[in-house]
Amino acid sequence: MNKMQKGGCNIALALEQVATAQWKEAGLVCRAGAGYRNWTFGELQARAEGYADALTQQGISRGQRVMLMVPPSMEFVCLTFALFRLGAVIILIDPGMGFKNLLRCIGRVRPEVLVAIPAVQLLSRFRPAPFRTVRTRICVGTSLGLLGTALATIRVPAAGSRTEIFTAEPEDPAAVIFTTGSTGPPKGVCYTHGIFHAQLQLIRDYYGIGPGEVDQPGFPLFALFSTALGAKAVIPEMDPAHPARVNPEKFVRSILEQKVTFSFGSPAIWNVVSRYCLEQGLILPVKKILMAGAPVPGELVDRVRRIMAPDGEIHTPYGATECLPIVSITGREILAETWQQSRQGSGTCVGRVLPGIRLKIIEPVAGPIASWDQVRELPAGSIGEIVVSGPVVSRAYDHDEAETRAAKIPDGTGFWHRLGDMGYLDDQSRLWFCGRKAHRVRTAGGVLYTIPCESIFNEHPAVRRSALVGVGKTGEQWPVLIVELAEGHKRTDRLMLELGELAQGNELTRSISTFLVHPAFPVDIRHNAKIFREKLAAWAADQLAEQG
Numbered sequence: 205m206n207k208m209q210k211g212g213c214n215i216a217l218a219l220e221q222v223a224t225a226q227w228k229e230a231g232l233v234c235r236a237g238a239g240y241r242n243w244t245f246g247e248l249q250a251r252a253e254g255y256a257d258a259l260t261q262q263g264i265s266r267g268q269r270v271m272l273m274v275p276p277s278m279e280f281v282c283l284t285f286a287l288f289r290l291g292a293v294i295i296l297i298d299p300g301m302g303f304k305n306l307l308r309c310i311g312r313v314r315p316e317v318l319v320a321i322p323a324v325q326l327l328s329r330f331r332p333a334p335f336r337t338v339r340t341r342i343c344v345g346t347s348l349g350l351l352g353t354a355l356a357t358i359r360v361p362a363a364g365s366r367t368e369i370f371t372a373e374p375e376d377p378a379a380v381i382f383t384t385g386s387t388g389p390p391k392g393v394c395y396t397h398g399i400f401h402a403q404l405q406l407i408r409d410y411y412g413i414g415p416g417e418v419d420q421p422g423f424p425l426f427a428l429f430s431t432a433l434g435a436k437a438v439i440p441e442m443d444p445a446h447p448a449r450v451n452p453e454k455f456v457r458s459i460l461e462q463k464v465t466f467s468f469g470s471p472a473i474w475n476v477v478s479r480y481c482l483e484q485g486l487i488l489p490v491k492k493i494l495m496a497g498a499p500v501p502g503e504l505v506d507r508v509r510r511i512m513a514p515d516g517e518i519h520t521p522y523g524a525t526e527c528l529p530i531v532s533i534t535g536r537e538i539l540a541e542t543w544q545q546s547r548q549g550s551g552t553c554v555g556r557v558l559p560g561i562r563l564k565i566i567e568p569v570a571g572p573i574a575s576w577d578q579v580r581e582l583p584a585g586s587i588g589e590i591v592v593s594g595p596v597v598s599r600a601y602d603h604d605e606a607e608t609r610a611a612k613i614p615d616g617t618g619f620w621h622r623l624g625d626m627g628y629l630d631d632q633s634r635l636w637f638c639g640r641k642a643h644r645v646r647t648a649g650g651v652l653y654t655i656p657c658e659s660i661f662n663e664h665p666a667v668r669r670s671a672l673v674g675v676g677k678t679g680e681q682w683p684v685l686i687v688e689l690a691e692g693h694k695r696t697d698r699l700m701l702e703l704g705e706l707a708q709g710n711e712l713t714r715s716i717s718t719f720l721v722h723p724a725f726p727v728d729i730r731h732n733a734k735i736f737r738e739k740l741a742a743w744a745a746d747q748l749a750e751q752g
Contacts, residue, residue: 213401214372216252216288218432223249226415231431232278233438233462235454240462243278248285248431251278255286256367257360262340262353264317266291266370267377271315273297273324274344276424276439279355283319283344284428288397291370292317294379296425300445301382301390309382310334312603313392318352320344325351374398380602381425383525384728388642392602393525402595406529406558408433411492411519413466420459422447422469423497430466438462448472452480456488463489470497471733474508481511488512496521496529498733499552499637499655501662502543505535522554522637526611527597527621530561531635542634547663549656549712551627551636561594564620565628568641573622576615587628587638587653591620626653643737645674645683649715652683654737660710661685661703666693671725672716673741675748684718684744688725695721720747 222231227246234241243251264270270292274280287294297309311334318328318335319342328335329351341352372378379395407413407429417435421427424444427437441454447470455477458464467490474495481488488511495508500520508518518535521528533542533555542553557563565588567580582588591613599619600608613620626638639654646652654672661670668690674681685703689695700719707713722743728734 212371213374213397214288214291214370215378215397215400215404215428215432216285216369218401218404219245219249219252219285220369222415222432222434226434229415230436232281232427233436233458234277235439235441235458240458241278245431245434248278248282251282252285252289253367254360255283255355256289258355258358259286259290259292259319259342260367261358261360262317262342264290264292264340267293268317269293269295269313269315269380270317270319271295271297271310271313271338273299273318273320275321276427276444279344280424281427281431281437287319288378289369290367291372291376293377295392296379296381298382298384298445301385305385305390307331307334309390309392311336313380314603316340317342319355322346322351372397374401381525384734391604391607393598394600394602395598399596399598402560403528404429404432406560406596410529410532410558411466411494413492417466418462418464420455420462420464420467422450422455422467422473426468435466436462438464442473448476450476452477456481456484456486459488459490460486465490466492466494468494468496471495471500471504472498475504478504478507478511482507486511491516492519493517494519494521496523499554500538502538502546505538505543509535509539520554522635523596524623524625527592527594527623529558530563530592530594530596531555531557533634547659549660549710551638551653551656551659553630553634553636554627556632556634557592561592561596563590563592563629563635565589566591568626572609573613576613576620579613582628584629584631584633587626589641590623590625590627590635590637592623593618593620597621640737643673645672645681646679647674647683647715648680652712652715657685657713657716660706660713661687664699664702664706666690666699667703669725669735671722671735671737671740673737673744675741675745682718682748683716684720684741684748685713685716686720686722686725686740686744688722718748720744 223245228244230242231245231248232243272294295313314337317340318338322345325343343352343354347354376397378397380392382390382392413433415434419430419435420438420440430437442450450473522531523529531554565582568589611622624641626641627636643654644651657672658670668688670687673684676682703719707716726736726739
């Protein structure tokens with residue numbers, strides 16, 4: 205996997221190569237009763253080949269759109285590699301996006317095959333409209349003859365795999381993965397084999413993940429990367445659709461018992477786990493922790509640092525479903541250099557671009573940009589729209605030409621992706637994130653950016669988190685600062701007065717004079733950290749209308 209050989213960028217080839225070199229080594233671990241179930245890399249490869257044979261028996265072949273809805277498990281890992289092996293296009297939808305969004309996405313992505321657990325197969329029968337394009341159903345579990353063909357009952361010849369691995373080119377489609385929908389309906393992102401290959405290389409080379417590492421991923425897809433890189437993956441006991449509800453005792457138990465050295469998860473997971481470890485006086489054997497999916501506050505970085513060995517390191521990659529990873533920074537640099545500036549309103553420093561990635565800041569434009577010639581690039585220190593290009597950047601959204609035109613800027617033979625985020629580059633070429641483009645508050649006196657402004661109020665001990673929203677017509681919006689209180693605190697006149705004093709104490713926030721308290725912010729389910737400011741803006745408008 206050192207180079208992308210012609211025809212050789214299929215991620216299934218990476219597992220095959222790892223299995224050849226590490227056949228008898230443990231590749232996957234899952235909790236089973238009071239103990240653990242282990243599979244070697246050889247067993248994973250043999251199971252992936254067997255599943256590929258079984259799927260072929262059911263008529264699944266290259267290019268078919270296969271929706272895979274199986275929880276993190278051996279079956280999930282091996283079915284994914286089996287489908288890559290066949291050249292099928294895997295559709296992955298996070299059930300945590302909500303029932304309504306889930307059904308909408310299924311209908312939009314038009315799957316031909318449904319490989320899923322019984323509950324999902326049953327759903328497809330009771331809600332048939334979104335599944336109308338499905339022609340083949342394979343049940344991962346008990347089918348009872350009603351929920352499709354049970355995977356375990358498909359018989360294949362004992363002579364070994366009959367299915368040759370699909371020799372994928374970089375632009376061959378590999379998967380459709382959906383965004384969280386934090387600023388609109390979730391969109392299906394078209395992944396190619398070349399994107400997965402480039403991601404594997406970055407994770408291996410930049411973060412040093414490979415043989416000898418033991419990974420406990422809080423996000424299921426990362427188990428695929430770890431396994432393909434020769435690291436042992438430990439499936440944690442948690443619902444990945446609800447990371448903030450993780451049971452820290454169970455999460456930590458497997459880290460300690462399996463001697464986990466590396467873990468990737470959202471800030472929501474590590475917020476819970478770090479508090480538990482500090483309460484219990486536990487130091488984890490983890491040497492590398494990656495936190496991503498939402499801005500990571502320095503306070504959380506410091507807390508996680510204190511539950512790791514002194515030589516451990518924290519990384520906070522930045523990107524999006526359409527392009528990940530593209531930028532990264534270490535916890536040491538955050539605590540030593542950038543966090544204090546963030547607390548004073550400079551935004552969140554997310555680091556420097558990774559190898560092979562190009563990133564620019566451009567003047568924000570409403571609507572599509574037809575050509576790079578129409579772009580005005582901004583100098584260092586100026587806040588603008590963040591755009592990026594590189595081998596991990598996706599080219600299109602599935603069945604959505606309008607969204608693709610809005611998000612991509614053609615540049616000769618290449619293109620740039622518009623992240624929908626605002627930020628700036630400092631004099632050290634570090635990127636500072638200032639919030640979503642859609643969340644800017646455009647007042648008659650100028651533009652306010654969410655992350656820099658909110659950081660001023662987040663310093664108050666009674667504030668758990670805050671959200672800046674605009675009420676009224678764009679260009680004439682009234683800025684409203686909404687707070688969610690920390691545990692044990694209540695709304696008081698004194699609190700409102702102190703928030704007003706904080707606003708007047710910083711030139712970024714002096715135009716903010718309206719404050720509201722919300723009982724519990726609406727947030728995304730995947731990371732439990734992205735605040736749905738659109739919903740809060742509507743709520744704030746109603747509150748102000750009631751107040752007259």
